[in-house]
Every structure is written in structure tokens, then in C-alpha cells.
Amino acid sequence: MTEQSAPTTGADGPSGGSTARGEQTRQLILDTALRLFRERGYARTTMRAVAQEAGVAVGNAYYYFGSKEHLVQEFYTDIQREHRAAAASVLARERDFAARLAGVLHAGVDVLSPYHSFAGTFFRTAAEPTSPLSPFSAESSTAREASVAIFGEALAGSTAKPDPELRAALPELLWLGYLGVVLYWVHDRSPGQVKTRQLVDGVVPLVDRLVGLSRLRVLRPVTRQAVTLIHTLRH
Template sequence: MPDLTPKAEQTRRVILDAAMRLFRRDGYDKTTMRAIATEAGVSSGNAYYYFGSKEHLVQAFYDGIQQEHAAAAEAALASSRSFADRLAGVFDAWLTVAAPHHRFAGQFFRNAADPASPLSPFSSESAPAREASIAIFERVVAGSDLKLAPAVRAELPGLLWMLHMGLVLFWVYDASPDQDRTRLLVSRAVPLVDRLARLSRLPVVRGVVDDLVGLLAALRTEAP
């Protein structure tokens, strides 16, 4: 969509906020575009002008969360060159930004888990949010004290994003108070990732690392 006027951007925001309220109250599947338009106080045609479908609304939500995450991660990225500190700070920033949405995150995940769904984090529709997230992990690596082989450094941001997706899945199902188990997972997993990344330079494991890099390259080449 082209750049919007301030009034149009406000209307778009009103529609998105109305959709989020209904998704929380009635669930994603039961919420219709007509209901969203009524909640927002606009016509159905106006709602469809800004968002072609419910999936487009969720994509806008993803993009907004990603922007909030990038802003929240700045402090961690600016305060330390320690790879472990930077990675933990970025994960913690996401948990803080996502916390208000935990109650209804499972509703989105039911649809996102379908590989054919445009809501899948691996879909072409999700590419902007996915690429923005990987860019954060590129900054984690690039500004850190890690010394890595060039091939490993090139792959690491994408691997960290995959780890992030696993963390999101764990968080979705985490029923502990304030999702404390997810924060515990971060505190225990980050030091392990830090050690594994540093071990990748040792000659005894270089062969395994090279095989992993080759596998990832082959998967990308053979992907449809």
C-alpha cells in the first residue's frame, strides 16, 4: 500500500485495533471482516480497502510486533559486545513486547502452524516480518565479540531466527505465571548457544560445522 495520509493511517490503525479486540474476545476463526468493520465504525468496503483479508490484518500485527521488538532490543545491542548478553537481551526484549498478547497467541498459532497458511512464519506473505527479525539477529552477531569462520557467520543469523521460532512455540504453550518457564529457557539456552558458536572454530569440530553449512546451502538450493 502506498504512503498514507495521517488521516488514512489513523483509520488503518483504528481498524487494526478493532480486529485485535475481536480476535481476543471471539477468537480468530469466528471474527469476520464485517464484524471488524462494525467494531471500527467504518464500512466493510473501507475495511477491505486497508486490509484485503483477516490474514492481512494479522500480517500487520506481525509487522507491528516486529517493529516494537527492534526498538526494545536497541538497549541490549548498544550496551554490550558479549554475544551471550546481546542474544539474551534480544530474546528478553521479544518476551516483554509479546507479553500482552500471550492470552490469544495460541489462536493465531493454530493457523500459522499450517504450512500452507499465509500466516506461517515461513510463508512468502510473512517475508517482511521474517526478514526484519533475521536482521536483528544479524546485528546480534555483527556487533558481538564472536570470532567465526565467514561461512558460519553468514548462516548464524538464520539459525538464531530458527531458535527464536522454537522459543516462540514454547512461549505460546507456556502456562506458567508471566511465562517464567520461557524466561528460564532463555537463561539456560543462551550460554549453550554461546559455547557452541565459539567451539565452531576448533579444528576438532570444523568438519561437522562445514557439513552443517553445506546442508543448509543444499536445502536452500533445492527448496521449491
């Protein structure tokens, strides 16, 4: 059940949304929510509980985040910022596509690792087709586009030469593959999720090989199918 959003309190918010203090309050609310998600689970964490634990008024919490789902969307967006920052060094250093892709995928696992204990809670909710927390929902578009852009950067700065028809669709295909890695990671109970790391290291050479072969005439029908798939998913 989705909590009802509360009305906002004004242009500047109860703590001054545009001020440094306001940003601190906003981050405090988000950090508190993530802690409660971990301790109590997503379903049992309410906006009132978050406000109480953060030591702010309920109306103040609702000013910064209109609902519990908004808290999670902000978490998604923050994760993408951290992902890009974690991948920055490998993207600056490497030009080989496989090395760049592996670096981006491992960076994604790195930034998710602190949240593994309660990732399943989000997954159960996000798996609902109508959930605003779904990675495919309109509400998740900001985080989704940021994530696709990371894979676009990994491709654009590399020496890879995929089929021209595939190039535009490839970042989104790589993002879909990343979702598969994340799903595996959610269920990975190996120490430190080492099996997820092994999955990344095993899959990247295959993807690199397929991208390189995509220019071959014999594989053009497969390339067109992949492009058609992306167009179908977008509309």
C-alpha cells in the same frame, strides 16, 4: 477458510490512505482486529465484524487490509518493529555476544507478552503448512526478514568470532531457535511465562559456547551441516 479479498477503492482510499487520518483509520482497524482475535478467536473474527466494531465501512476496512490474513501480516510486521525497538538499548550497550543474544530474546518475549492469551489461536492457523500465516510462507517474508536482521545485528555488533563459513548462516539459525522459544512461550502456562525466561537464560550460554567453539577444526563438519541446512531451507 480464508475470507475473500475485496477490491480496493482507489489510489487514496476511502479515508485518504496517505493522510494522517488515513493512518489513524488503519491503526484503528488493526487494533480492533487484535481485540476481536483475543475475544472471539481468529476463526470467528471476520472482516465485516472488524469493520463494524471499528465503526468503518466494510469497503474501507478492505482498502487498508485486503483480507483477514493481511491484518495478521501487519501485526507480524509491527511486532518486529517493536522487537527491534525493545532490543535497541542492549544492542547499544553490550558487545558480549551472549548478553546481546539474551537481550534480543528477552525483548522478543517482552513484546509478545500482551498477546499471550490468544497466541495459541494464531499458532493453530500458522501451523498449517499451506497457511499464509506460517512464519515460513512467502506472505510472511517481510516480518521474517526483519526478525532475522535483528539476530544478524546482535551477531555483527558483538565480539563473537564464529567460523567464517557459519557467520553468514548464523542469524537465520538463531531465528529458527527463536521460533522454538516462541513455540514454548505459546504453551507456557507458568505465571508471567517465567519458564520461558528460564529457557532463554539456560539456552543462551550453550549457544554462545557453540558459536565460540565453531572455529575448532573438529567441529567444522558440524558447521558445514548447519550451513547446508540453511541453504536447504532457503530453496
